[in-house]
Amino acid sequence: MKPTITVIQAQDDRFLLFDTPTRKWVRSPAYNYNFNKETGVFARWGKTFEDDPKFAPAGPEILDIEISVDGCPNGCPFCYKGNTPKPATNMTLAEFKSIINKFPKTLTQVAFGITGIQTNPDFIPMMQYCREIGIIPNFTLSGIDLTDEIAEQCAGLVGALAVSAYQTDKNVCYSTVKKFTDLGINQTNIHLMVAQETLPFVYEVMNDRMTDPRLQGINAIVFLGVKPKGRAVDGWNTLRTSQYQELIQFCFDHNLAIGFDSCSAPKFEEAIKQMDLPDPLKKRMIECSEGCESSAFSGYINVHGEYWHCSFSENEVHQQCVDVASAENFLRDIWYSPAVEEFRTKLLNSEIDGCRRCTVFPQINPEFTGVSHSLEVLKNEGRVRKQQFEQQLCSSPQGRRLQHFGVWMATG
Numbered sequence: 001m002k003p004t005i006t007v008i009q010a011q012d013d014r015f016l017l018f019d020t021p022t023r024k025w026v027r028s029p030a031y032n033y034n035f036n037k038e039t040g041v042f043a044r045w046g047k048t049f050e051d052d053p054k055f056a057p058a059g060p061e062i063l064d065i066e067i068s069v070d071g072c073p074n075g076c077p078f079c080y081k082g083n084t085p086k087p088a089t090n091m092t093l094a095e096f097k098s099i100i101n102k103f104p105k106t107l108t109q110v111a112f113g114i115t116g117i118q119t120n121p122d123f124i125p126m127m128q129y130c131r132e133i134g135i136i137p138n139f140t141l142s143g144i145d146l147t148d149e150i151a152e153q154c155a156g157l158v159g160a161l162a163v164s165a166y167q168t169d170k171n172v173c174y175s176t177v178k179k180f181t182d183l184g185i186n187q188t189n190i191h192l193m194v195a196q197e198t199l200p201f202v203y204e205v206m207n208d209r210m211t212d213p214r215l216q217g218i219n220a221i222v223f224l225g226v227k228p229k230g231r232a233v234d235g236w237n238t239l240r241t242s243q244y245q246e247l248i249q250f251c252f253d254h255n256l257a258i259g260f261d262s263c264s265a266p267k268f269e270e271a272i273k274q275m276d277l278p279d280p281l282k283k284r285m286i287e288c289s290e291g292c293e294s295s296a297f298s299g300y301i302n303v304h305g306e307y308w309h310c311s312f313s314e315n316e317v318h319q320q321c322v323d324v325a326s327a328e329n330f331l332r333d334i335w336y337s338p339a340v341e342e343f344r345t346k347l348l349n350s351e352i353d354g355c356r357r358c359t360v361f362p363q364i365n366p367e368f369t370g371v372s373h374s375l376e377v378l379k380n381e382g383r384v385r386k387q388q389f390e391q392q393l394c395s396s397p398q399g400r401r402l403q404h405f406g407v408w409m410a411t412g
């Protein structure tokens with residue numbers, strides 16, 4: 001099938017977007033990507049294949065969008081959103097369409113922030129609309145309020161999904177996983193919130209992965225690092241770098257497929273660097289890991305239609321949002337707005353050894369959670385800007401909440 005071709009003008013550059021039912025690709029002199037809508041495989045490059053663009057100049061590649069607040073059948077003690085079972089605030093289908101239609105069509109995937117799967121009555125129509133306009137919908141659920149009928153509807157629309165495993169009853173997760181893998185969703189993942197306090201449960205699920213027949217069809221177990229936000233502001237501690245290394249080593253030793261949020265990429269890369277692996281393999285693994293991509297390659301919009309850099313940054317000290325409803329031109333009014341450009345500049349300056357750090361919660365970075373080998377090496381090479389870390393520490397926000405993340409692994 002011949003692709004539809006759209007020309008996108010951003011700043012002084014032109015981008016050609018090619019779109020078919022199964023593929024999407026962008027071509028320009030310094031920013032290019034290929035996206036396979038069926039498998040989720042995504043490859044980005046710049047002037048040459050070796051070039052790595054610093055950000056997506058034609059607009060975000062992925063979007064995290066919150067369509068419900070509250071109305072959640074779970075009451076997780078670490079919910080970064082602080083969601084409760086009280087009546088929900090929902091985004092309507094009309095609001096969703098109005099927001100998504102403002103995005104340049106370079107957007108490839110959307111991760112829906114739902115609470116319960118039945119909380120927003122427009123959830124299925126929203127996913128249908130995404131498909132109509134060539135964007136792949138993904139979401140994370142707990143499964144507690146899933147029915148067979150809703151599972152079948154979702155299975156016909158979703159690209160990738162993740163089922164959160166909770167210690168209160170892991171069987172809800174495992175049965176939900178089986179339901180979706182039986183329905184043919186190959187990209188079914190398990191989400192695990194990883195903190196020092198949840199580490200025994202994390203290992204329990206890893207062991208179950210090897211023995212429980214309900215989990216045989218999953219794609220990967222995805223580790224989401226705790227952030228001090230919402231109900232996780234107190235009492236939940238990020239893993240030390242050494243603990244993260246042990247976890248990754250365990251997965252490799254047992255040949256388990258894993259993923260992780262981009263917030264954890266610096267710790268993952270630290271772990272890889274210290275492992276006894278051949279250098280080409282280390283290089284390949286680090287290439288598969290991408291540091292924080294907020295407002296560089298992705299964005300987040302909350303239920304009120306506010307654009308934030310990521311869902312964790314919402315309402316944090318020193319963070320600013322942009323109102324999407326009043327934006328006439330997404331690129332001009334949001335992607336290149338002063339608030340977004342300021343965040344992006346800080347993010348790009350946070351990079352160490354090719355990996356962007358969290359600028360919202362610097363205390364989750366490996367520099368603050370244990371001895372960092374690469375930091376020491378870089379310091380010796382004089383490449384670390386000490387001032388940058390001091391600034392990060394100083395700007396460390398005091399009021400925080402935590403999340404269960406959308407499927408940024410997405411269809412990959």
Ligand code: SF4
Nearest residue numbers: 072074075076079083
């Ligand atoms: S973490 Fe997810 S499932 Fe748990 S209370 Fe929050 S929104 Fe609900």
Ligand code: SF4
Nearest residue numbers: 263292294310312358
């Ligand atoms: S800004 Fe921090 S919390 Fe937000 S996605 Fe990036 S690394 Fe994660």
